[in-house]
Amino acid sequence: MQGAYSTYFDNLFEALRMARPDFKAQAEYSLRAGREAALGTAFAPLLAELETAIGGFDENLADRGQSTAGGTTAFRQARAEWLEFVDDTMKDHVTPKLRKLPVYADFKKFGKSKLAALPQPALLTESERLLALYTAQQPSLYPTLGAEAQAKYAALAAADASRDTQAATIDAAILDLAADRAAIARAQRRLKAQLELTFDQPEKVYSFFDFSAAKVNKSGKAKAVLVPNQD
Template structure:
C-alpha cells in the first residue's frame, strides 16, 4: 500500500479528518450509492466499501492507546476523579481550611491544575492529594473522606494498568490505525474511479462524497511588522 500512495494521487488517504468523521463520510457514500442503484458495475465496489467500513475502528484514536476500551475507561475515571476533587474543595476544604496554611497545599492540587496534567503526572499528583485528605480528615470534619477519596481515585490506576503501553502494543496500534484507514481510503478511491467512468461532470461524481467535516488548513499569520526605530 505505501507504493500505491507514492505513485498515485490518493487524497482519501491523507484527508485531515478524524477517524469518527472519516468512517461517517464513508458510510454516507455507501448509503448514497445504494440509493442511486447504479447497476452491477458498482456491486464489487460496494462490497469492498462495506467490508472496509466494517473493519474500521473509529474508537481507536491514539497511537499509544492500543485498546479503545481502556482509553475510554481512563477518560471516564479521570472525569469522575476531577469532579470529586472539585466537590471536596468546595464543600469541605475551602469552608474549613481557607484561613489555615494547609489550604495552600490543597490549592496546588485543585481541579484546574490536575486537569492540565499529562496522565502519568495526574496519577502522581493525585497520590499527593490523597495524602492530604488523610492528614487533614479530622480538620475537614469528615473522617470517611480518605476512604471515599481512594475509592474515587482507584479507577484511574486500574485503567492505566489495564492499558498495553509496551513498545509492541504501540507499534501494533499504529499499524491498525494505518491499515484500516488505507483500506477505507482505497475503497473510496475505487468508487470514485468507477463514478468517473459513469459520469462526465465532476459535480455528479463528488455528490456521492461528504467532505463537510474535512479540516481546512489554517491561513498563515501575517508577519509582525517591527517599527523601523526598533530595528535601528
C-alpha cells in the same frame, strides 16, 4: 524513486480530515449514490466491498484526544470530595485545636485553595503528605480522622488510575481500528478508479462523493486533496 512519486498515488480518502461519524457518512453517501445510479455489473463487487468496509467501521469511537468520559467525571467528583474534606477538616478541627501550635503552619501548606491549584500528579503527591500529617496529628484532632482521610484519598487515587487506564484503552483501540478507516478508503479509491474509467467528466466522477464535512486547515481553505482536478 518510490518516495518521489508517492504523492501522486496517495489515497485521497485516507487523507480526508473528518471525524469518524462524518467519514462513515460520506462513505455511505458514495455507496448510496453508486447503487442509485445503477452503474452495472462492473461496479457490483466494488460496491459490495465498500458496504462490507462500512459495516466494519465503528463511528462511535471518537478521534484521538477525546475525553475519557466517565473516567474524567469520576476523577472530578473524587477530587471535589477530597478538597471539601480538606477544607472542612481545617475549619472544624485543625484551626480550632491547633491554631496556636507550630504544627498549624504545616497544615497551612495544604489548604484547599493551594491543593486545588495543583496539577493532577502534584495534587496526589501533596495529598499523600497531608494524609501522613492527618495520621500523625489524629490524637490531637479526632479518633477517626486517619481512616476517613485515607478513604477519601483512596477514592481520589483510584479515580485517577481508572482515568489513566481508560485513556490508554482508548488510544489502543484507536490504533487497532485504524484498519477500518483504511478499508473504507481503499474501497472508495477503487470505486473512484472505476468511475474514472466509466465517465470522462470529473464532475460526474466526484458527484458520487461528498466531502462537505471535511475539516479545513488553519488558513480556512480546504486541503488541496479535496478539490477535484478539472484538467
